[in-house]
Amino acid sequence: MQNIILFHGPNTFNLEKTLKSWIKAFYDKYNGDLNIEILDSQNLQMQEILKKAGTMPFLAEKRMVVIKNFLSESDKDEQKKLIENLNEIPDFTILIFAESSPPDKRTSLYKKLEKDCRVEFFEELEGLTLTNWILEQIKKHEGKISSTNANYLSLYVGNDTWQLSQEIQKLCLFASEKEITKEDIEKLSTPLLSTSIFKLTDAIGFKKQKEALNLLERIIQSGEELPMIFHMLVRQFRLIIMIKECYEQGIPANTIAKTLKQHPFAVSNILKQCQTYNFDELKKIYKKLLDIEIAFKTGKIYITTDDKRDFVLALEKFVMTS
Template sequence: MAVFLFYGEDTYSQKEKLKFWQAEFEKKYGGNMNVTVFDGRYAAANEIFQACSSMPFLSDKRFTIVKDFLAKRFGEEEEPSEEKAIMADLIEKIPDFCILVFSESVSPDRRISLYKKIKKIGKLMEFSAMGGSKLLGWIQKIVEKKGGTIEKDALIFLSEFVTADLYKTENEIAKFVGYAKDRAINKDDIILLMDTQLTTNIFKLTDGIGQKNRKVALDTLHNLIDNGEELHGILYMIMRQFRIITMIKDLVEQRFSRDQITIKLKLHPFVVSNTISQVRNFSMEQLKRAYKLLIKIDTKLKSGGIKVLAGDNREFVLAMDRLVLDLC
């Protein structure tokens, strides 16, 4: 018997590993006839045990995958369900011919007996959220897999916007590669094509600040955060929008036309057209002050002055709330 527990924030890598294991098993042991997959939120412990204990058909091994069994089950209250306790008792009785993998999309409760039993007799495999050079390497690999190349500064820039949903990022990368065609992806491509929901909300947020509408600004900010957008990415896009407003305001005051502004700042015409409507809501002093406050938050975020832990972004939210209230 071989028992594994996959868990961690990086569900993309976890699913890819599970997919690879299943493919290798089917290749070695003759297809998927001896593969069983359960939705653990609904499956009974005895049902899983029966599947694991059934003799393999024309093969030496059986492969059983149970998804989200250790997580809170359907209809379960705060206390762990009886099914988990039953599974903890049955797990040692599973025959040697079975490979059993528990795959959890959220970190399991380490206090329950089933977790302790798997830790004792099996193997735990944690998939931590990607970051740093590992994340940069993953982005580079996906770009190349899609048949593209990417400039170094664009690679670093894109990494700031990566959330826990790496499947979404992979789809975004495919979009960037298709747009760039035979040349390398650059920062402008990413900004232009990035998830329109993000860019729309950033515009709405700065618009709310400009109109001194605290409710709109705060609601939009919290929507961005609640939707799982990367915190550094949110901050970068807000800073970028205020920087663009400042530059366009300066040129408007110098009586530059819309086309001249587009050419001079090398921005997409759509970005210029949308931003011109925001210019009148801010004085140059307000824009400079907003940018200074944003830089202060950015510095604290990078230096650890604002602590952001896994699943706990309260300090960042508080700092951004104060910023909005200060500017409104």
């Protein structure tokens, strides 16, 4: 049943883009939108799917039916009924299941589609693949950027291709005919939490208390949950300690990256941070972070949806005294 296709995967940007290109190609080839049907899964019943898919194409050879989020949102009984009737979908109909949320792979319908139909999985972009994607998108917007700065953008913003697409449009408009620089990225783009935490630990290492407090305030005001900010802060200092230990044992940066499963670019940046801390300082910092965690878990630091002052004060005190 190669005329029945499942689109799913974490890279919903490329999924939506591919789906739109399929619909456009079909539109151009088969008499406009007369033979295209797009259905929402809410309250969608098996009989309606069979009816739409079984309708003869109008003045064309093919018909396309797209069902969005049927596997993740529809009634399980309707899914079971559809499994029994998938063979009734005529060859002239291209039936696409497009899932923007991860489908449950344990369901009978998913297993049936995976076994007998065509499955297109859209995986997250990482490393060189993500950098090349950024270069390609910037070229499409008639912008210019070096491979080094494209890689920096991927680390600064992360691999959310929806957000990256918005940042790329913004950067291309700002730079106009000039090449996009690292300074442009830092000035205009919304950083990943880990990027902001890196800058915060950098400021702490160089004893820039005012800058560190401003960075902390910006991170909090960005809407990130305080426990997540704290977790990322702990993670960053843990990485600094582990990378510093490895480096002082004479282990090369690339080997450190592979061992700790970190991006080589991130490791090279943290190695620069390592130079601003000695092990005694890192030990004291980690002890302070541990004290905050214990206070939080034992209720000494009280936090609710409306009142987060205790946690904020603890983080500010940590920044001021580290």
